[in-house]
Amino acid sequence: MYELLANDPDSSARLGRLTTPHGVIDTPCFMPVGTQGTVKTMTPEELRELGAQIILGNTYHLNLRPGVPIIEKAGGLHRFMGWDGPILTDSGGYQVFSLAKLRKLSDDGVEFQSHIDGATCFLGPREAMQIQQKLGSDIAIVLDECPPWPCDRDSACKSVDRTLLWATRCREHGGNQEIFGIVQGSAYADLRERCARELVRIGFDGHAIGGVSVGEPEELMLQQVEWTTGHLPADKPRYAMGLGTPAQILEMIARGVDLFDCALPTRVARNGTAITQRGSVNVKVAAYKDDLRPVEEGCACYTCRRFTRAYVRHLFNAEEILGLRLLTIHNLHVYFRVLREARERIAAGTFAEFARGFSANYRRNNGEQRNA
Numbered sequence: 013m014y015e016l017l018a019n020d021p022d023s024s025a026r027l028g029r030l031t032t033p034h035g036v037i038d039t040p041c042f043m044p045v046g047t048q049g050t051v052k053t054m055t056p057e058e059l060r061e062l063g064a065q066i067i068l069g070n071t072y073h074l075n076l077r078p079g080v081p082i083i084e085k086a087g088g089l090h091r092f093m094g095w096d097g098p099i100l101t102d103s104g105g106y107q108v109f110s111l112a113k114l115r116k117l118s119d120d121g122v123e124f125q126s127h128i129d130g131a132t133c134f135l136g137p138r139e140a141m142q143i144q145q146k147l148g149s150d151i152a153i154v155l156d157e158c159p160p161w162p163c164d165r166d167s168a169c170k171s172v173d174r175t176l177l178w179a180t181r182c183r184e185h186g187g188n189q190e191i192f193g194i195v196q197g198s199a200y201a202d203l204r205e206r207c208a209r210e211l212v213r214i215g216f217d218g219h220a221i222g223g224v225s226v227g228e229p230e231e232l233m234l235q236q237v238e239w240t241t242g243h244l245p246a247d248k249p250r251y252a253m254g255l256g257t258p259a260q261i262l263e264m265i266a267r268g269v270d271l272f273d274c275a276l277p278t279r280v281a282r283n284g285t286a287i288t289q290r291g292s293v294n295v296k297v298a299a300y301k302d303d304l305r306p307v308e309e310g311c312a313c314y315t316c317r318r319f320t321r322a323y324v325r326h327l328f329n330a331e332e333i334l335g336l337r338l339l340t341i342h343n344l345h346v347y348f349r350v351l352r353e354a355r356e357r358i359a360a361g362t363f364a365e366f367a368r369g370f371s372a373n374y375r376r377n378n379g380e381q382r383n384a
């Protein structure tokens with residue numbers, strides 16, 4: 013259940029609270045990605061300490077390995093992975109379309125070959141909902157067809173039709189989980205509007221914005237979000253799937269989005285990249301060889317309180333596992349810190365100013381160019 017607590021006076025940013033069987037989530041909220049039933053290198057206790065309130069599990073991966081029967085036998089995904097907080101699972105569709113070898117796509121679902129052992133599998137709306145029920149997640153997502161970018165209008169239109177057909181079937185096969193619909197429609201404002209309106213008519217507990225961050229320029233990504241949120245009800249949470257940098261997340265919050273998931277902070281940490289208020293920094297650079305400052309000056313995370321750039325750089329050069337863990341802790345801390353400040357600023361009515369200042373600083377130092 014979602015409660016809208018406050019609106020920012022100068023943007024569409026919202027402060028809210030989402031209550032699930034495994035706990036309360038303060039929104040806007042960042043959800044770390046636990047693809048294989050683990051947020052890579054972090055224990056559940058460490059995630060809690062960092063401020064995680066909900067994590068994401070990937071249905072596609074868990075279904076192929078270890079397989080749903082084993083997770084069911086363990087008592088569901090919460091028990092299997094030792095995380096007692098809320099879990100959101102995706103439908104698996106996105107990975108089927110991006111990772112697996114497609115065999116046959118029809119209105120019934122999609123037949124594909126596992127990227128692990130080549131086995132032939134089938135995922136339809138009923139299967140997607142049944143798997144998520146067995147995993148026991150707090151929030152389930154409908155199966156959708158996510159078109160690539162760029163996408164011609166005819167294909168975008170067909171993917172909206174199929175997404176709506178599957179959404180209806182997923183709703184019929186839903187159990188006692190909260191279910192979010194997914195708005196598709198690629199870069200076509202009227203298709204996004206139609207998809208959003210139809211999903212609202214079918215009736216979901218929240219709405220995900222899909223088909224964003226699939227290779228399109230950033231300006232278009234923001235526009236697609238704007239075209240979508242305008243047609244979604246204020247009393248349901250909105251979730252932008254697979255986004256983004258801290259600066260992008262603030263832009264989405266300003267457009268009325270409440271939930272975010274992104275593998276970026278944990279993935280780049282394992283390559284030696286620290287995400288800071290001033291953009292991303294590669295800790296393996298030679299300049300850090302004898303730099304005894306913390307990874308980010310002024311950061312209160314465990315890594316920055318205890319260790320130096322020289323030490324973290326050394327760990328990466330020596331291929332020590334602790335290096336991956338220390339940067340993952342720092343990067344997640346930065347995301348949770350930005351989201352916490354966003355919530356405080358919305359409550360205080362000063363979010364827009366904060367978001368502008370943060371973005372300008374982040375992009376200037378990161379050398380990011382806006383795609384106009």
Ligand SMILES: [Zn+2]
Nearest residue numbers: 311313316342
């Ligand atoms: Zn830090």
